[in-house]
Amino acid sequence: MIIYSPMDGDALTSPIPSNPRDCFLMTRLGKPVPRGINEIRRSITAVCNKANYKVIDASSRVTGRDFLLKIWRLIASTPLSVGICHEEIPPKTQANIYYELGIAQALGKESIIVKSPGAETPSDFVRTEHIEFDARFSTTFADYLESLVQQASHYELVADQLDRNPILALDYLKRAFLITGDEQLRNKAQQLLNEPGLNSRAKNSVELLAATF
């Protein structure tokens, strides 16, 4: 996939290291964090840890470089983005969360909104899946994480059908790999690269970058 830098509009031509089985959490990070939001975060983390997902957020990595670009790269490196929607999140922070959800959707990531019963989502997110933070939250969210395995299997199956379109097939394999962490999917990508003509491309070509995961 070609990712254009939000800073200068040029394509990113260096590989983004993959973080399979990581969940990028979008929430309020600046102190003080209201209790209700902390409670949602704790529940998300507990369910993710149980399902073998590691929760990371924008403060998990210190790069010393541009903050926005770091967020883009973190989203691109992970399979799943979870955004919290809560009435106590300040409007500016909530707008940032929606922006990041948009990035995740555009990059083909699994994305979901966890919302408190009192919070309202903007109309652009009406068709985005959301889970309400209520008494059944842990079960519902765990079911959602479980369903991602099937989605990964679907991505692999689609990739298998697209061998005449290697870039798309590689991208589907990458999406499946990020969810499962299955090394066999990396091998499949390498096999695709062995098709005539592909391996001789520049190391930062779209084809080889797509296979670097």
Added chain:
Amino acid sequence: MATKKTSGNTKHDVVQVRNPRTGRYVKIDRSAGRIVDHKKSAGPYKNIPVARKR
């Protein structure tokens, strides 16, 4: 393998897979290497084989 003749007399190898997120079937033209259609209603397309994992 199911093939379908187009107006250009080219044979196309078309399969379908079910997207678990939507529960709907997706038609893929393997010869052209592209996703050609998403089914709007429930159930599979008629006369199109369902692709299985290799």
